[in-house]
Amino acid sequence: MAVLPRLKMLLLCNNRVSRIADRLGAAFPNLETLVLTNNALSALKELEPLAALPTITSLSLVDNPVSLRLNGADDGLLFTRSRLRGHHKPPPEPTFLHSTCLGNA
Numbered sequence: 821m822a823v824l825p826r827l828k829m830l831l832l833c834n835n836r837v838s839r840i841a842d843r844l845g846a847a848f849p850n851l852e853t854l855v856l857t858n859n860a861l862s863a864l865k866e867l868e869p870l871a872a873l874p875t876i877t878s879l880s881l882v883d884n885p886v887s888l889r890l891n892g893a894d895d896g897l898l899f900t901r902s903r904l905r906g907h908h909k910p911p912p913e914p915t916f917l918h919s920t921c922l923g924n925a
Contacts, residue, residue: 821841821843821846821847822847823846823847823849824847824848825849825850826850827848827850827851828850828851828852828853829851829852829853829854829855830848830851830853830854830855831855832854832855832856832859833855833856833857833858833859834857834858834859835859836859836860837856837859837860837861838859838860838861838862838866839861839866840861840866840867840868840869840870841869842869842872843869844869844870844872844873845869845872845873845874846872848873849874849875850875851873851875851876852875852876852877852878853876853877853878853879854870854873854876854878854879854880855879855880856879856880856881856884857880857881857882857883857884858882858883858884859883859884860884860885861881861884861885861886862884862885862886863886864886864889866886867881867886
């Protein structure tokens, strides 16, 4: 996998993503925002590689089967770096990323 150190935001909406590569953190060392709206992530285990993203501040899992397992609703999720690393205290004044990807208004 190529290393893209300048990449800060990655939009992967509507791509049938069903798993996340283990080396994602090494490939995108400065990634802050990852939008995975309307994909096929269905198991919590599939999200474990996200903990290796050292600078991530927000993650959208809107319209993924796993979002139902995480909070009981499919209206959108925001994770902070601390939550991805296993701390379950929600961020102050959370902001939700909604399904506003191109072609999915």
